[in-house]
Amino acid sequence: MDIGSISTKGVVIDADRRIVARTYLWTEGNPADAARRVVAGLGAQVDRGAVRVRTVGTTGSARRLVGAMCGATVVKNEITAHAVGTTFLHPDVRTILEIGGQDSKIICVENGIAVDYAMNTLCAAGTGAFLSSQAHRLGVEVEEFGAIALTSRKPANIAARCTVFAESDLVHKIQVGYAREDIIAGLCRAVATNYLNNVGKGKQIVAPVVFQGGVSKNAGVVRAFEDELGMPVVVDADGHLMGAFGVALLAAEAAPRAGAEAFDFDALRTFEFATREVECQKCANRCEIICVHRDGKIIDSWGNRCDKGAVKTEA
DSSP: OEOSSEEEEEEEEOTTTTTEEEEEETTTTTTHHHHHHHHHHHTTOOTTTTOOOOEEESTTTHHHOOOOOOOOSOOOHHHHHHHHHHHHHOOOOEEEEESSSSSSSEEEEEETTTEEEOOOSSSOOOSSSHHHHHHHHHHGGGGGGGHHHHSSSSEEEEESSSSSHHHHHHHHHHHHTHHHHHHHHHHHHHHHHHHHHHHTTTTTOOOEEESGGGGOOOOOHHHHHHHHHHHHHHTTGGGGGGHHHHHHHHEEEEEEEETTOOOOOTGGGGGEEEEEEEESSSTTTOOOOEEEETTTTEEEEOOOGGGOOOOOOOO
């Protein structure tokens, strides 16, 4: 499972590493509930009498929390998960572009190994959340953006280094009478140029290039990247699920925990937990440690930057 700030994704893979079930839905500010809904969606797609899930992996911003809920064998960061999933499907990939709901990243690959990466840090102007807010302003469904953008003959020049400036520029373009398709194409182009000028700054973008994340489903942004880079950009049908697929591959390679039973699709439905924040006083770092409790016992914790802050789990 890949639990992000905007969307939560899940896949089930078989022994041949093929995806046999997939789910994509909105996190809606509640990663625990989103994880429950993803698991329910996956469970409905497989024959639970015949399928035995041996290991679970989690990635994304809520990977530790959901990993504790699921008893995950593997908990990995998004960079690792995306790199593993993409290189499995595209062994010759050299550059991975990824744009999600609130973050974006670039991963440079050599000989199947991620050797460099970068993520957006300050501004969400080049993400899916930015496109969604502009779609709402224009009265257009964001899913329609790509098809509309491709009909434009002269995309509007929209400044997108900052969300505030981009919205101001968009309003101005509307007021002076730019065609809707030209504005939408301009927004798509602005996302690509903002990404390349910020996330991709200083990185050598080498073909083959694979574009993934929810925004990769926008044909207008794909076209903009191809125009800016002067090279083809590959979009995989399951590109929006690549983090989940990558961590599933890692889980498949890991041995199940000793005594671990098959994953129970129904267990998460009744899983109750509480999180508490504790400030460690054992060194100058004063780390804020998150502890996850179930039935009065600590089942996981994270946030400590040294062993002094390690919290012993009881389950």
